[in-house]
Amino acid sequence: MNCIHFLLPFVVTGIAAAAPAPRETAICVYGGTSGAVVAAVQAKKSGKDVILLSPDKHLGGLTSGGLGWTDLGDERILGGLSLSFYQKVYDHYSQEAAWDLQARAKYGNAGQGTKAMNDIRRTMSVFEPKVAEAVFNAWIEENHVPVIHARLDRSASGLVKEGGRITSIRTEDGQTIRAKVFIDATYEGDLMALAGVSYTVGREPNSRYQETLNGIQTARATGNQLPKGIDPYVKPGDAASGLLPGVREGAGGADGSGDKRVQAYCYRMCLTNHAPNRVMVKKPEGYNEADYELVFRAIEAGQTKGFFKLDPLPNHKTDSNNSGGISTDLLTTADDAYPDGDYATRERIAKQHENWQRGLVWTLQNHPRVSEAIRKAYAAWGLPRDEFVDTGHWPHALYVREARRMTSDFVMTQATVTHSEGLERSVGMGAYGMDSHNMQRHVGGDGFVRNEGDVQVKVPRPYRIDYGAIVPKKTECPNLLVTFCVSASHIAFGSIRMEPVFMALSQSAATAASLAIDGNTAVQDVPYGKLKEQLLKDGQKLTLE
Template identity: 35%
Template sequence: MTSTKTADVCVYGGTPAGCVAAITAYQEGASVILIEPSRWLGGMLSAGIKPRQDCPVPAAVGGVTRDVILELGDDPRDIMRGFHEWIAGTGITVIFERRVRSVRREGNRIAALQLETSQPDRWGVPLPASESVLDTVVAASVFIDASYEGDVMALAGVPYRTGRESRDAYGEQVAGVRPVTNWTPIDPYAVPGDSASGLLSHLDADHGRPLGAADDYTQAYNFRLYVTTDPARRAELTPPDDYHPSDFELVRRYVIHQGDDLTALRGIFPGWLNSGEYNYQRASLISNAPLGVSRAYQDGDWDERSRVWRCHIDYLRGLHHFLSTDPAVPEEFRAETAAHGLDAAVFPATDGWPPQLYVRVSRRLDGRYTVTHDDVRNRTAPADSIGLALFGVDVYPTRRIPHRDPETGQVGVATEGDMFIGGHLGTGKPYPIPYRAVTPKQSDCGNLLVPVCLSATHIGYAATRMEPVFCVLAESAAVAAVQSIDRQIDVQDVDVRCLQARILERGQVITWA
């Protein structure tokens, strides 16, 4: 038998933005319920990303993001502890290990969420939908979807986007299918030279769409890894049960092509040393993450997402074992790789696996305003700014495909989709995110705000998708939520001038001089 919990504001997702939204709504006088499908708060900031590393101009950040989030430090353990203590010091009700299964609507408003169980396994992999059971119902006046997946938004029937728009859809010259990168002259076929033999594992067939065309791919996900050779901290990386070296034939051919270049091989594993943790090495044809599978996650159910999450784990386990044992790998690098395991001291609750898969983008709200590359380039001036963003268009590869070199005619393997326009500083000038980008059209839903899966193109989102920005937008969204409750109006009818006045009082930065 299910129970019903009620609050003024329901925040879905214990991401950094979700925690900020919950705290803000509570500070503004609302009763709050925070729902987190896992048992951990802090999302990617508790799973390897540092609060300041994607914030190149801290002066553009204000409010509790500046005062609390950016001060959490660099150690994931301290960051996670900080989020839990921050929330525990309030009257906020937190529901862990539950996720939304369905949404009940009344007219243009969400009335309640039906939750189901969602206990993660010992490595943090979400519970498949087929194994969950119905649980609590949560009713609220306003809902804030602060999840990385946008499930409340989607289940409420609010329109959204996935994949990549075409170049023509919003006049974005860098949108859609992109030129290939990392082209390498290695044969992509199971039987070299025989296309009828099929592609090797970890390759996608090229859909053949022209440059600038739309498709359903999205940039790669990965884990931000902490590895160690210290026996006291090391959690062994074992191969998956279905491991077979033939699944890594593409890696074998790439290793042979690189020869004794150990620097290039370290780009595969452990990857790129970012800020103490290892990230995806985008300059390597083969990396520590699978390619092409993220597109199944973005709009999938939790059976599919659980599979994709485990795919990332098993790929890394198999890759590590291959690089540690296969005779094609230089002996020195085999030994070096075999000595590494996950650092269980950093993530002890999950045997060293980060508790959050780095979901760089999934669904994106189709809202009242769409953030595009023009916004990123400071070519717009929306009057309803609720916070600033500042980063380059940062897209990790989307596909790994066979590709024929147009000059030589030789078939090789390449990645596609990778771009980093403007570096960390983008155009060097922070750009405003309008309130309309976090609110649906009024006819779609009148009591929902979406500060993480905000309304943006694939390109616009690629520059905006940083945790400090999500947190800034979440604080402003929470203030708007409380104002809509106090005035008994839809979130779209909130007076933007009153909203901006209040968030400025809270220390937000909404314009850049």
């Protein structure tokens, strides 16, 4: 196989000068994510007409947006198109031409708890963003999937229902799409919400589902924690001077109690220290030194490293994620407004994250209050010139770790993730630990600044995900499937949310949609025996037994 050619997807454009005629299709997939692409491709492979309605210019979501250090947990859960994706990445990097900036032998083979390249299964779970996007674009091109790049009109008139079923949706620029079955494969769950499907935002109390890891977590939040002894006030020791930016007076309740907060977002920065391909990060417009006071105080309290990860990608690049108490996660609780926020609100929050992270890099490299040793340690890192070329080399996708979560007749919980016996309708598997990033900063009982919300607990073994988690209540919508904002508690979702799982659930959803159309039935009534038979025929991994 030759190296991946960086193709553009087959695109249908719409001009709003006059309302175009409605487009008819069997299945409409909403989203520009990895899961959305997989769902659309699987719909085509099932012999159904499909339209991929993408609110994003670039396809692939986080997988092509900087998350190249895959959160996998156990590679045995890969099957179907999710396995195919990582095999296509392997094929690309098996060609010498793919290593244009680094000798393959110099790269090494480290991945997220496993080897990056698995020569037995011919998979590669670590990759450059542009390579992932090229795989998704090629899939769309090869399968002749029509793509409309437009956002959903989230007003009441943006969706029409008849007899409880969605009959059509409309975009902001006036395009109408009619379909028999719809799939919401967005990180936010906008189509699900507009359809009137029940959902929740935030953390349930532990008592809701008899869990131990949900709700507010102060005692357990020992990972990604700040150094001890950081004063919370603008003028140290002077409460009258006010709290530092982003610091709250208290955690908002007792441990285990619920709230409406979501785990912090960030951008998965792709960085490089290879000078010929490097663009240095400039001080962002509007830079405010006070926003980085906690950085300075953390350094004064002893933090010397871990301001962001430098997980290696091919060709001298990184996937740079949050890695410490003060890092790329912007803990101002602004993200709490994101899930239900309008487009303008989300764009404002995304820009706030970008400015924070650009400012963090610049601060660590240049600010006089940062020690010379730290400045030297980070001095070589900048943005790759050959990545994200139309967005100033900055990732195109904010890492929305958690937004809305559907509440259906079946809910994945801590118990089902850790003890999955009894789940008889598997449509995919998960294996990564229950991973919740911090939610907020507050004044701890000792009077110093503490982070709250971090939970990282391994699951004992790969687990099955029930079909009920991706379909709403039948009374709410009988022709919609939801593949990221699934029906799960906050802590269970912390494991399920990983990109390979998202792709697997999206493929299963498209297969179920096809069967629902063939049987003229609600998605909730698709016979699981038929669904399982087809999923296994397509190579999906439903159990390790």
